[in-house]
Amino acid sequence: MKVSEIERLTTERPTTANRRSGLRSGTPVGHEKRARRAAIPFVGAALAVVGIVLLAPFVYTIYRSALGNGGSGFVGLDNYVTMFRDPALQRSMINTLMWAVGSLILPVGFGLTIAVMTSAMKLGAAARALVVLPYALAGTVVAIVGNVLLSTAGSLNQALAFLGLTDPESPIQWLLQWPMNVVSVIVFAAWQTTGVNVVLYMVGLQTIPRETVEAAALDGADGWRRFRFVTFPQLKATTAVVIGLTITNALRAFDMIWVLTSGGPNRGSETLALSMYRQSFLMLDPAVGSAIAVVLTIIVVACSWLYLRRQIGQES
Amino acid sequence: MNQLRLGILARNTIVIVLALLWAVPTYLVVVNAMTPVASYTGSPVWWPSGFALFDNLAVGWEAGSFTAPFLNSLLYATLGAGIAVVLASLAAFGLVIMPTKHKRLWFWLIYAGTLLPLQVFALPLYQAGVATELYDTKMILIIVYVALCIPFGFFVTRNFMVTLPPEISQAAKIDGAGWWQMFVSIYLPLIRPAMVAAFVFQFIFIWNELFFGISLTISVENQPVMAAVATMQTQGSALSQPAILATALVVSLPAVLVFLFFQRFFVAGLTTKI
Numbered sequence: 001m002k003v004s005e006i007e008r009l010t011t012e013r014p015t016t017a018n019r020r021s022g023l024r025s026g027t028p029v030g031h032e033k034r035a036r037r038a039a040i041p042f043v044g045a046a047l048a049v050v051g052i053v054l055l056a057p058f059v060y061t062i063y064r065s066a067l068g069n070g071g072s073g074f075v076g077l078d079n080y081v082t083m084f085r086d087p088a089l090q091r092s093m094i095n096t097l098m099w100a101v102g103s104l105i106l107p108v109g110f111g112l113t114i115a116v117m118t119s120a121m122k123l124g125a126a127a128r129a130l131v132v133l134p135y136a137l138a139g140t141v142v143a144i145v146g147n148v149l150l151s152t153a154g155s156l157n158q159a160l161a162f163l164g165l166t167d168p169e170s171p172i173q174w175l176l177q178w179p180m181n182v183v184s185v186i187v188f189a190a191w192q193t194t195g196v197n198v199v200l201y202m203v204g205l206q207t208i209p210r211e212t213v214e215a216a217a218l219d220g221a222d223g224w225r226r227f228r229f230v231t232f233p234q235l236k237a238t239t240a241v242v243i244g245l246t247i248t249n250a251l252r253a254f255d256m257i258w259v260l261t262s263g264g265p266n267r268g269s270e271t272l273a274l275s276m277y278r279q280s281f282l283m284l285d286p287a288v289g290s291a292i293a294v295v296l297t298i299i300v301v302a303c304s305w306l307y308l309r310r311q312i313g314q315e316s
Numbered sequence: 317m318n319q320l321r322l323g324i325l326a327r328n329t330i331v332i333v334l335a336l337l338w339a340v341p342t343y344l345v346v347v348n349a350m351t352p353v354a355s356y357t358g359s360p361v362w363w364p365s366g367f368a369l370f371d372n373l374a375v376g377w378e379a380g381s382f383t384a385p386f387l388n389s390l391l392y393a394t395l396g397a398g399i400a401v402v403l404a405s406l407a408a409f410g411l412v413i414m415p416t417k418h419k420r421l422w423f424w425l426i427y428a429g430t431l432l433p434l435q436v437f438a439l440p441l442y443q444a445g446v447a448t449e450l451y452d453t454k455m456i457l458i459i460v461y462v463a464l465c466i467p468f469g470f471f472v473t474r475n476f477m478v479t480l481p482p483e484i485s486q487a488a489k490i491d492g493a494g495w496w497q498m499f500v501s502i503y504l505p506l507i508r509p510a511m512v513a514a515f516v517f518q519f520i521f522i523w524n525e526l527f528f529g530i531s532l533t534i535s536v537e538n539q540p541v542m543a544a545v546a547t548m549q550t551q552g553s554a555l556s557q558p559a560i561l562a563t564a565l566v567v568s569l570p571a572v573l574v575f576l577f578f579q580r581f582f583v584a585g586l587t588t589k590i
Contacts, residue, residue, distance in 0.1 A: 032415055035414060035495075036414075036417060038414065039411075039415070042414065042495070043406075043407045043416065046404055046406065046426055047426055049466060050425070050466050051425070053464075054437055054463050055429065057438075057439075057444075058437060061439060064439065064440070113330070113334075118331055126335075127335040133575075134341075136568075136571050136572045136574075137524070138526070138568065139526065140524070140564075141542075141564045141567070141568050144561065148341075148344055149341060149360075153360075154360060155344050155362070158362070199583055203583075222320065223320075224323070252434065254434070254526070255524075259550060262550060273435055280439050281531060286439055289439060292435070293436040293438070293439070296435055296436070297432055300433050301431055301432070
């Protein structure tokens, strides 16, 4: 397909060039029409790939969620009813909510704190580099790191026992009990996801006019009040984007949870992203699996609204 | 004045504590990855006790047959990100520079893919893959990664093109350049920074991707590298922790190096999201 696309594009050139000589005599409307037709291969290639590989499956999943398994035909909302009645999936929805709230507090809070505190600091860039680097790691690798730290015989329990904070005989089971396992993974995920928010907030800080901060300093506003009343209000737009991006990414998180806990034990640490995979591919229940995918999509798109609003504003 | 100094002291302390906190996991991975298996007791160590990084790597690499997955991911990341960025720039050119109708509709149709969770595409793609015998081939992952990377690549190149002065295309038109010629010889060099940003971003995304790797492929010859890492971690109980860590460390290097080397571009790509 790609080759034919390129051929079409290359043959497009002489035709347009040839027509160009006759352009002057042609009406402006005819010119417009020809130019519009010339745009078809340019836009069409990307649109075709996205349409076939992403949009069509998306529409099919919505349709599939209204069908039963094994060719049992249209079942209306039955799959959704099954989904909301399944205790494991109820737990999964609670966990998904915990992920959304947790990522709002930790990566956003740490991102803002680190960006603001290091922005005017000597060696601040070095501190930022340490925080940003894990962002380039795969969720799979982050899970392996998390396993070193959080397993019951792991580094975190070693450190706590060494400091005398816990009894070495009864280490804390970070990954084995709900809701502790969900909280542990959310907290450790912040190690990776904070970096991107630091970068976004640094960009936001650069857009604040220097004069306003200097004026506040002259007025005698100290660090905290300067942040509270001058800096933070001007980071409102950035914060909306950061919150929107962080929550939607947290809702979509799959790799790290899958490799660290496989959603277990007893499906206790699953989120909807994992539940969909387990239900569809491991339990071979595409009917409910599709319903989970649709519910997840609705939640993600609703949360995306936080930062989409701005983009839509720019488009119109 | 004293209060100000106290404030700065508090700030510096917080930053140092946070920076150390962030460095600990990386430090532990490096130390444990180079610990000789002989001196590894089954739980993580805090201090180095020898240097066996390459021995551990050899063990892990061999056990997980990493050569094929590693090369696969190089192929997927390079081709997937490369083709996607070219198609995305063509679409951006078509919608920004060329006169087209329904610009907003086309924009949202191409861009919408980036808003949806991957799970909503997975089942139909799996079924289509089985039906077309593309399941568990390199081709299906290349196609899917290209499609996944187009929306954001389109967004970045489009936003960049919007900022270019319209006089450029007017001047090219007067010179009698065709659209294709105009794209290749005038716009392609101009938007190169945006294309590099999008490429770097998507290269790292594909290199680190696991979900489609395990949903659409199953054999070692076709799986991407993170699928092999996940298998090693979840099923390779026979492997010692140092071997797993050494391998995970090395397979992370391509994405980390690309990230460090092109950090400037990466940040540029990221901030177009604002």
